[in-house]
Amino acid sequence: MSEKKLFGLSAIFASPDAVIHAVKKVEEAGYKNYDVHTPYPLHGMDAAMKLKPSKLGYVTLSFGLSGAAFALLFMYWAMSKDYPMIIGGKPFFALPAFIPITFELTVLFATLATVIGMLAVYFKFPSNNHPLHDTPYMKAVSADKFGICIEADDKLFDIEKIKNLFKELHAQNISEIYFPAPEPVNIFEPKFLTLLALVALLTSAATYVTLNKVIYAQPFTWMMNQPKVNVQTKSAFYADGFSMRKPVEGTVARGFIPYEYKGLAAPVVPLSNPLLPTASTLDLGKKRFLTFCSPCHGNLGDGDSRLRGQFPNPPSLHSEKVRTWQDGNIYHVITNGQNVMPSYASQLSRDERWAVIHYIRALQKAKNASPSEIVTAKKESSANVAK
Amino acid sequence: MSQNDLVYQKKALPESLKRLGFILVAIGLALGAAGFLFDAQRALFNYLLAYVFILSIAVGSLFIVALEYLAGAEWSTPIRRIPEILASFIPVLFILVLPLLFNIQSIFEWANKHEVAGDKILTGKSPYLNTTFFIVRTVLSIGLWSLFYFLFIRNSRKQDTTKDQLLTKKNIKYSAVFIPVFAITVTISGIDWMMSLAPRWYSTIFGIYFFAGSFVAALAAVTLATVLLKEKGFLHPRLNNEHLFSLGALLFTFINFWAYIAFSQFMLIWYANLPEETFWFIQRWGGMWTYISLALILVHFVVPYAVLLTQPAKMDPKRLKFISVWILAAHALDLYWVILPQVHSAKAGTLTIFFEFGFLVAAVGGFFLIMYFNGKKQNLVPVGDPKLEKGLNFRL
Numbered sequence: 163m164s165e166k167k168l169f170g171l172s173a174i175f176a177s178p179d180a181v182i183h184a185v186k187k188v189e190e191a192g193y194k195n196y197d198v199h200t201p202y203p204l205h206g207m208d209a210a211m212k213l214k215p216s217k218l219g220y221v222t223l224s225f226g227l228s229g230a231a232f233a234l235l236f237m238y239w240a241m242s243k244d245y246p247m248i249i250g251g252k253p254f255f256a257l258p259a260f261i262p263i264t265f266e267l268t269v270l271f272a273t274l275a276t277v278i279g280m281l282a283v284y285f286k287f288p289s290n291n292h293p294l295h296d297t298p299y300m301k302a303v304s305a306d307k308f309g310i311c312i313e314a315d316d317k318l319f320d321i322e323k324i325k326n327l328f329k330e331l332h333a334q335n336i337s338e339i340y341f342p343a344p345e346p347v348n349i350f351e352p353k354f355l356t357l358l359a360l361v362a363l364l365t366s367a368a369t370y371v372t373l374n375k376v377i378y379a380q381p382f383t384w385m386m387n388q389p390k391v392n393v394q395t396k397s398a399f400y401a402d403g404f405s406m407r408k409p410v411e412g413t414v415a416r417g418f419i420p421y422e423y424k425g426l427a428a429p430v431v432p433l434s435n436p437l438l439p440t441a442s443t444l445d446l447g448k449k450r451f452l453t454f455c456s457p458c459h460g461n462l463g464d465g466d467s468r469l470r471g472q473f474p475n476p477p478s479l480h481s482e483k484v485r486t487w488q489d490g491n492i493y494h495v496i497t498n499g500q501n502v503m504p505s506y507a508s509q510l511s512r513d514e515r516w517a518v519i520h521y522i523r524a525l526q527k528a529k530n531a532s533p534s535e536i537v538t539a540k541k542e543s544s545a546n547v548a549k
Numbered sequence: 550m551s552q553n554d555l556v557y558q559k560k561a562l563p564e565s566l567k568r569l570g571f572i573l574v575a576i577g578l579a580l581g582a583a584g585f586l587f588d589a590q591r592a593l594f595n596y597l598l599a600y601v602f603i604l605s606i607a608v609g610s611l612f613i614v615a616l617e618y619l620a621g622a623e624w625s626t627p628i629r630r631i632p633e634i635l636a637s638f639i640p641v642l643f644i645l646v647l648p649l650l651f652n653i654q655s656i657f658e659w660a661n662k663h664e665v666a667g668d669k670i671l672t673g674k675s676p677y678l679n680t681t682f683f684i685v686r687t688v689l690s691i692g693l694w695s696l697f698y699f700l701f702i703r704n705s706r707k708q709d710t711t712k713d714q715l716l717t718k719k720n721i722k723y724s725a726v727f728i729p730v731f732a733i734t735v736t737i738s739g740i741d742w743m744m745s746l747a748p749r750w751y752s753t754i755f756g757i758y759f760f761a762g763s764f765v766a767a768l769a770a771v772t773l774a775t776v777l778l779k780e781k782g783f784l785h786p787r788l789n790n791e792h793l794f795s796l797g798a799l800l801f802t803f804i805n806f807w808a809y810i811a812f813s814q815f816m817l818i819w820y821a822n823l824p825e826e827t828f829w830f831i832q833r834w835g836g837m838w839t840y841i842s843l844a845l846i847l848v849h850f851v852v853p854y855a856v857l858l859t860q861p862a863k864m865d866p867k868r869l870k871f872i873s874v875w876i877l878a879a880h881a882l883d884l885y886w887v888i889l890p891q892v893h894s895a896k897a898g899t900l901t902i903f904f905e906f907g908f909l910v911a912a913v914g915g916f917f918l919i920m921y922f923n924g925k926k927q928n929l930v931p932v933g934d935p936k937l938e939k940g941l942n943f944r945l
Binding site for chain 2: 205208209252261262
């Protein structure tokens with residue numbers, strides 16, 4: 163017993179009035195490190211112990227405000243910056259709709275911070291043990307008795323003096339409380355491992371049953387079973403038994419314009435490029451050209467394939483023939499295909515094809531410029547730089 | 550300090566209180582009556598505002614009395630006479646309601662037969678919203694409140710002399726009956742006197758919205774009276790700041806409760822965005838009403854919340870005095886915001902602002918007079934109540 167470290171001296175009182183009287187005497191005697199334990203809050207105890215107003219309120223307030231700020235900023239970022247979504251025709255930053263969540267997070271942050279702050283202060287979190295736990299003293303004061311415990315690290319601590327003081331106050335069960343012996347921690351104990359396995363098994367089983375059985379049972383299926391046509395199900399309404407209907411002959415998908423000279427040698431009416439050769443169009447054309455055209459036609463359109471003879475090399479795009487072709491002819495070839503070249507209609511949208519044509523024209527210009535044109539171009543670009 | 554200083558001694562309230570009350574009533578009634586010369590309908594609505602203001606504080610105070618009995622609260626026993634006195638306005642409501650009942654036709658759209666005949670919604674609501682049933686409900690409500698008021702007060706006063714503990718038990722039983730009666734009648738009052746001003750509108754939360762405002766106003770009135778009377782030494786000398794703390798904490802709670810309910814009403818209507826509900830808020834969002842709507846959030850929630858947040862603030866008499874006057878003004882603003890946009894006369898001129906609050910001033914004067922005359926007749930502390938000693942010993 164002598165090896166054990168003394169935590170403090172405890173005493174039990176039978177009534178609230180007795181304990182408040184005793185606390186006043188203990189306070190008069192000048193003890194500072196003591197605590198009172200009662201089954202329920204006693205009115206007047208704060209004054210008897212001369213407690214200052216708790217500082218915990220500031221923790222609560224600052225975390226509550228942080229919670230509110232976090233909720234509002236996060237919803238602002240998520241709903242109006244990162245992934246703006248229109249919900250019910252409301253603005254992206256719909257403040258009234260955010261208030262309930264802000265309120266919840268304020269309360270959540272404030273309460274969690276209060277509880278964790280309290281544990282940190284009183285239990286020295288993460289420790290969850292206290293020398294008073296599991297003592298007959300704690301059993302009594304958490305049922306129907308009222309107790310005082312003066313701690314051994316108090317400056318005036320003197321066992322005999324305190325015992326006399328408690329006796330004068332008619333305390334019952336004056337007892338010494340020791341720090342508990344540190345318990346060896348053995349996580350490989352078979353009992354513990356068995357329990358762990360059992361918990362894992364139970365959790366998995368419960369999860370499996372919930373996700374595979376329970377949610378397909380009534381009433382959870384009410385949302386799933388709706389009187390509507392599902393894909394790949396048989397229809398009782400249509401004679402042919404298909405739920406899905408074929409579109410009417412000649413239906414054109416939204417945003418899609420069919421090419422009218424498909425299969426012909428050349429467009430009947432000359433087509434003109436609907437896009438302006440702006441920087442963004444040329445940029446798009448360059449990207450698509452490098453992705454889809456350059457493997458055979460070469461990065462600059464010279465017909466120098468990267469395919470090492472797996473396909474015959476196409477002719478250069480800088481030939482007299484291609485340069486004098488109308489835009490519509492190039493469009494026709496990309497859309498329809500020619501000789502070995504297949505149709506690129508499925509890879510490139512209509513606008514992308516026209517953008518590629520702009521880029522081809524730019525390549526042709528760059529390869530076949532006359533000396534005077536180069537001088538003009540240089541002047542223009544240096545003028546642009548000077549600006 | 551001798552032993553005598555710690556015992557309650559009855560003192561008559563000063564004559565100046567009576568004088569001030571009469572002056573306020575006279576000025577208020579004169580101003581209010583002058584309003585009739587300029588815009589009779591608006592003046593009627595101003596009278597309605599003052600009537601609902603009195604009703605909410607009086608009935609809310611009776612609720613506080615019943616709550617104390619039912620919950621077995623001890624801390625509020627030393628100041629229970631104050632809500633009892635404030636509630637003594639209830640029998641007077643029988644007289645105050647008469648001018649409104651005689652003018653139902655010009656206040657309520659649904660009372661106009663021609664209006665109802667051509668309107669599907671009003672016809673559908675006519676089994677409830679008709680003049681006869683309205684008067685029955687009004688008289689029944691005031692009658693029930695008066696009945697319980699007399700039961701509570703008779704037992705409470707008798708106890709001062711007899712010190713009979715059984716009287717407390719009786720009042721607890723009456724309270725248990727009164728609370729549900731109160732819940733229904735106060736909901737009906739809110740719907741009848743305020744929601745039905747816009748008879749095509751409905752809000753399922755309106756009853757509790759009115760209750761939240763009334764309770765907070767009644768608490769503010771009780772707090773103000775307690776602090777003032779305690780300062781001048783009319784209450785028990787052993788009453789201390791910890792009793793005030795309880796009042797402050799209740800005020801703080803119910804300021805939050807009001808905001809919670811008011812926001813719930815707004816958010817559901819805003820979110821559902823149904824034209825038959827939103828028009829009520831749209832009426833309050835345009836011109837000066839925009840500023841009044843925004844001011845209501847600040848005045849009725851943000852400021853009292855900030856002022857009452859800390860523990861010392863809740864027991865500081867100076868701060869409580871300030872904030873209870875503030876909350877009473879906020880309650881008047883709340884009622885103004887609900888009632889006045891419903892005025893349908895076109896004559897609103899700038900001059901009316903002088904007469905707008907005449908009846909409200911008279912109502913405040915009325916409360917002073919009620920306090921004076923009741924304070925003359927009876928003890929301001931329930932000296933015979935068995936819970937008094939425990940209540941005085943109340944500590945945090």
